[in-house]
Amino acid sequence: MHSNIPVVNRLTQYLYIGGVEIASYHPFILANKITHIVNCAGDQIKNNYSLGDVEFLTFFIKENDSSTFFSNGTENMKNLFVFINKAYDTCENTLIHSVHGTDRSLFVASVYLMVKFHWKASDAIEVVSSCRHIRMNPQFEKSLSQFEQYLPPLILTPDLINEEITLRNTYFNKELRLKVSPQIHSTHQRINISLNGYEILNNQQPHSIELKGKSFNSILKHP
Template sequence: MNFLKELQKQRKKLKETETIVTNVDGKRFVESKNDVKTISSNMYGFVVDTKPDNVPIMVTEHLYIGSQDCTNESVLINNNIKHVLSLGIYVPVPIDQKFVDCLDLPETDIKPVLRECLPYINVAIDSKENVLVHCNAGVSRTSMVAIAYLMQYKNMSYDDAYELVKDKRPAIQPNDGFKKQLRGIKPSELI
């Protein structure tokens, strides 16, 4: 018996299944062998976060990280934050701010991003002024930059810097491309 006939024979033994597919626009479909049915179109294709995440976390003295919710004026005042580094999402704030375009994609080259971000953070910290680093959710881009700062200026290994930031803000998770690039760079040689 040839391989194709063996596959066809085995295929007949398979149980028919249905797969639920959710598109980015929130439309949901049930796909089966012979049919595709729309089951819902009033959901989002991502998890909707309805709780504010407006508590900036101090990673080291003067370095805070968080989501875009932390850019609220009262949050900045209450934490004596004088500088804001916005990664990939611009939120106007009434204090010194730097916006750096950065997509949260594994293929994003982080070196140009770090060349813009790390000196800005370091100037604020050297001046003993609090700086907030944020992206949309404060999970991937924010953590990548905070880890890079620790590697560059505190001469920490990737693993040690990651553990410190993760200990302070458990929600962090740099994407796989960011992790790979950071691991491939020697501490203090990022910029």
């Protein structure tokens, strides 16, 4: 079932998702400046403290049950956010791993994206699934949808906006086969942007519009 899944994938500039093999492979950890490791399967995998100056955050998520992650309310979510951002703030990287780097890793990575960018569960799920080329357990996805209502308020900063734009453009280019993210002509209307398109807000009543028309030209140079 997991034979065609890569050992590790890079989700963002500072965040990797993988299986247990890569979590213990010291050359990879060292070469990619990974100083923080999130172990999503603490019941099955012991942390490899022989890696040196690597910090660990361990969750004991069951293979087919994500409920333990929220058993202490939002505490695990807060710990995850602080842990990954601690590495990010010092220009270091984090690896999120489980046994195969599938359900539990994708679930935890989705939680982080939802908290950091205040994304809908569907957007986070699409991005991590595109990264690892596999969907997580449907029950895990359901838990993420239920988690949306507990997201903390979003505080926008220029760096956060730039990071989100980069991540969204990466997804659009890779998954939707678009050269750049779709654009809408400037208006005075308020819009919400999701991976499924644009949602226009008129008098507080949202309605969606489809993206049609000519193809988009790339502004990126490829090797």
